[in-house]
Structure formats: structure tokens, C-alpha cells
Amino acid sequence: MKALNALAICTMLAAPSIASAQFTKPEFAIKYRQSTMFIQGQHFGRIGAVVKGTRPYNQDEVVQNAMIVEEMSKLHWPAFGPGTDQGAPTRALPAIWKEPDKFQAAGKRLQEEVQKLVATAKGGDQGQLKAAFGAVGQACDGCHEDYRKD
Ligand code: ASC
Numbered sequence: 001m002k003a004l005n006a007l008a009i010c011t012m013l014a015a016p017s018i019a020s021a022q023f024t025k026p027e028f029a030i031k032y033r034q035s036t037m038f039i040q041g042q043h044f045g046r047i048g049a050v051v052k053g054t055r056p057y058n059q060d061e062v063v064q065n066a067m068i069v070e071e072m073s074k075l076h077w078p079a080f081g082p083g084t085d086q087g088a089p090t091r092a093l094p095a096i097w098k099e100p101d102k103f104q105a106a107g108k109r110l111q112e113e114v115q116k117l118v119a120t121a122k123g124g125d126q127g128q129l130k131a132a133f134g135a136v137g138q139a140c141d142g143c144h145e146d147y148r149k150d
Contacts, residue, residue, distance in 0.1 A: 030084060036072045037072070044069050044136065047133055066114070067118055070111075080092065106146070120132040
């Protein structure tokens with residue numbers, strides 16, 4: 001029983017490996033990362049509306065949106081694996097596959113900024129929320145500039 005529990009814990013600790021799921025076709029990886037980016041953008045945008053004042057502030061809502069962004073921010077990166085530079089229409093630039101370490105580091109940076117956004121959202125300070133939102137936006141834009149067409 002103890003051994004089984006240990007196995008269960010090991011499996012949980014290894015959970016990030018779920019994000020490195022194998023894609024059976026390059027087009028699935030492309031569709032997957034476009035989908036996770038889309039969901040991320042939708043929920044990030046809802047926080048943006050609050051920050052810009054076009055949507056009323058509701059802390060629970062902001063926290064929930066930030067947590068969805070956080071979950072999405074973990075998922076994109078394994079979907080940029082070797083051979084997924086083509087197979088479906090994509091704006092992903094070849095630089096992603098030429099400098100994968102730099103690209104993955106940019107992904108890490110986004111995840112770190114998003115984690116700060118979640119913590120800030122939970123803190124409930126609207127001034128800090130604006131700053132944390134801006135930092136995430138910069139991480140998005142920085143990466144898009146180098147690695148996305150347009
Ligand atoms: C989005 C989206 C981006 C980023 C960026 C942040 O929702 O589609 O590319 O946020 O606009 O500044």
C-alpha cells in the first residue's frame with residue numbers, strides 16, 4: 001500500500017510530463033498550441049478589460065481568469081517540438097526551431113510573469129494588478145516579436 005502511495009506521488013510529481021504529450025501529427029501540435037494561445041488570450045483579455053476599466057472589477061473573476069491563463073501558459077511549449085514548423089497554416093517563425101533553448105526560456109519567462117499575476121490577483125490590489133498585467137503583456141509581445149510572423 002505504501003509503495004502504491006509512493007508510486008501515486010511520483011506520478012503526480014511527474015505531472016508536468018503531461019504537457020510533453022506526444023502529438024500524432026504535426027497539424028495536431030499546431031492546432032493545439034493555437035488553441036491554448038487562443039484560450040489564454042481570451043482570459044487575459046478579460047483581465048485587460050478590468051484593468052482598462054471597461055469591465056467592473058470582481059476579484060474572484062480576475063483570479064479565475066488569471067488561473068486559466070496560468071494553466072494555458074504551461075501548455076504551449078511542448079507543442080513547438082521538432083517537425084511542427086509546418087503541417088498547417090502557422091505564423092510560427094523558423095527562429096523557434098533554430099534557437100529552441102532561447103524560445104523555451106521566453107516561455108519560462110511568460111510562466112513566471114503569469115504566476116506573479118495570479119499571486120497579485122489573489123492579493124486584491126488593483127494598482128498592482130495593472131502592473132502585473134502589463135508585465136505579462138510584455139512577455140507575450142516580446143516573444144511574438146521574435147518568434148511570430150506579424
Ligand atoms: C493577447 C494577445 C496577445 C497579447 C498581447 C499582450 O491577448 O493575443 O498577443 O495578449 O497583446 O500585449
